[in-house]
Amino acid sequence: MKWLKKREIAMLYLLNSKFYGSSFTFFEALALLEVFFGRRVARNRIKYFIKTGIIIKVSEDRYRVKSISEVIEEEVIPYLIKRSERLRRRTRLSP
Numbered sequence: 001m002k003w004l005k006k007r008e009i010a011m012l013y014l015l016n017s018k019f020y021g022s023s024f025t026f027f028e029a030l031a032l033l034e035v036f037f038g039r040r041v042a043r044n045r046i047k048y049f050i051k052t053g054i055i056i057k058v059s060e061d062r063y064r065v066k067s068i069s070e071v072i073e074e075e076v077i078p079y080l081i082k083r084s085e086r087l088r089r090r091t092r093l094s095p
Helices: 006-019 026-037 039-052 068-093
Strands: 055-057 063-065
Touching: 006 026, 006 039, 006 063, 006 068, 026 039, 039 055
Parallel strands: none
Antiparallel strands: 055 063
16 A cells, blocks of 8 residues: 555545544545545545545445554554565665
8 A cells, every 4th residue: 555645644534533433425525525625636535545445335335434543553554564674684685
């Protein structure tokens, strides 16, 4: 997974503050985010969040959002561990 951009973190924060612990529809999330980011950007980022698993499909038209700490624990920390292992290997190999 690529790093989240500042805009995506802001969107995730807005979704968490409004919908964390409850389910919502795609259009409810779109209505919340399009006020701040525009319809096209909001729609594309929601689709990206669904594709990457940040927003989880609960039923046919209902979704649930992961908390920001869950996203960091599941996506960013493993990346940092792999990166540190690669750097250690490189430093051992270089004279």
